[in-house]
Amino acid sequence: MGTFKIEGGIRLKGDITPQGAKNEALQILCAVLLTEEKVTINNIPDIIDVNKLITLLGNLGVKIQKNGQSSITFQSDDVNVGYLETEAFKKEGGSLRGSIMIVGPLLARFGKGYIPKPGGDKIGRRRLDTHFEGFINLGAKFRYNREDHFYGVEAPEGLTGSDMLLDEASVTGTANIVMAAVLAKGRTTVYNAACEPYLQQLCKMLNSMGAKISGVGSNLLIIEGVEKLDGCTHRILPDMIEIGSWIGLAAMTKSEITIKNVSWENLGVIPNVFRKLGITLERKGDDIYIPAHEKGYEVKTDIDGSILTISDAPWPGFTPDLLSIVLVVATQAKGDVLIHQKMFESRLFFVDKLIDMGAKIILCDPHRAVVIGHDFKSQLKATTMSSPDIRAGISLLIAALSAKGTSTIQNIEQIDRGYERIDERLRAIGANIVRV
CATH class of the missing domain: 3.65.10.10 (Enolpyruvate transferase domain)
Incomplete structure (x- = not known):
């Protein structure tokens, strides 16, 4: 089984091009x-x-x-x-x-x-x-x-x-x-x-x-x-799930990243969901530019002031494959978010690993989790963990890249199932990640 060793807390910078979907x-x-x-x-x-x-x-x-x-x-x-x-x-x-x-x-x-x-x-x-x-x-x-x-x-x-x-x-x-x-x-x-x-x-x-x-x-x-x-x-179109992953990575690591050639017309509600979390992203031609979030990002509440709920739905609703990313990003937001994963009853079970890193998450049931954001006042702590599936794996990788210290992620074949040469591409924008 392969392993990633990640030194977290490093600002990234540069361009990244999404793989085919x-x-x-x-x-x-x-x-x-x-x-x-x-x-x-x-x-x-x-x-x-x-x-x-x-x-x-x-x-x-x-x-x-x-x-x-x-x-x-x-x-x-x-x-x-x-x-x-x-x-x-x-x-x-x-x-x-x-x-x-x-x-x-x-x-x-x-x-x-x-x-x-x-x-x-x-x-x-x-x-x-x-x-x-x-x-x-x-x-x-x-x-x-x-x-x-x-x-x-x-x-x-x-x-x-x-x-x-x-x-x-x-x-x-x-x-x-x-x-x-x-x-x-x-x-x-x-x-x-x-x-x-x-x-x-x-x-x-x-x-x-x-x-x-x-x-x-x-x-x-x-x-x-x-x-x-x-x-x-x-x-083949660029992979919208990878594009969403890079948006989350940029916000969590306070990095300035440009995602190239994203096919904006095929992203649906994805950009707006990340904007609800307070993340700034700009359209530049067919690219997405994410500035360094020096002051963090603040969750927008509903019109009546109630807690923001992000849930999955069939297209053109929000894809379930990005809920794991949204959940991780919410751990450092200013404000609280309810994540409602309607489709799969086991997809949120990786949150125990984030709790071990210091995240404030209440797993209400197999389908719902409340995330209480740290607003970057308390950095996630490095740990050793195992990737249970593709999307949880990339979410844990993003958490590790933002955490303080050196994290180890095991069973990285799960990440390799869905992300092409991810360690090489992350190193190209400044990440300290090694495949063991």
Whole structure:
């Protein structure tokens, strides 16, 4: 297991460029299975979860040609669908949450798709019902082996368009259903569809390949099935979660940082949520400039003076992936904040580590925490801790960079799953961080 050693309390300064979006990459990479023609994807993040999926595609028989840093051409003209029923696939597919999204493309193009229970962060129950109910609505037959947690869907005669109302606005569920429906016979409507920028990107990519998807950006998608898709070239958006992480880092360490090429139009409410915490951020072209917060930052209360509540919601609401960052940033704010994590029941369980560092946090229940800000009058103290998941891991790293003394973070593979060469990039703006 790798470890970071961090000397905290150092002011950082400089420019940092966000990586390609992890959550978009996992969808886009699965979509290459929908055509036998070449698909070139640019701005692919070099992170563990994405690299695992690329390896999985290679084992399925997808041809992979690296064009240079962050650019790869894929060609799925000789897919070995039999690999899905091997022990090797059961082990490989089970180690990655994003592997679930190969099922829709495989089902659409080859009439069957299988997947072991996927892995990923242990942040609570992450149901797959939306995915498989969507496939069933399109005419697939579902089977599940309880002994080895192996899921399967089959449609040897092909899929047929259907009207469906999703039981939840699942991003990966919507992506999977859309990828299955683009090659189905007839018309499919998906209501209560997720509409995150990354899902919009997937739909735009599929349309550039010849799909007929309308309603992109709304919660009602209309898909007219086509017989085949062509190749394309696609560029992945910058990662909004990493952008939010750098905003939080700048505020917590009182650092002057410019985040480059952020794609402002795809950030939604993220900048305004950080502004509610009292953080100053300026738009300069397509960059975000954060000045050094010498006097700290003060939380804005609601209009009636009540405590600020920050909660997650489906897009265009605030993404749950940034609540851990907001919670850490609030520990040094002037004022109090209620963090309400609605989606996952285990995501706030890392707060004990922040309490050990001196943060004032009351964990009300698995979904809510009250943070009483220090206003920088009491600096967090260095400690030794372990990263439980990707987003908690980066939050603890930000806390360590602001803390007094030398902190140790173990199990950093969790951070590497979502953040590309993070130690190198932080050292480039002045951080004292060493990978052991």
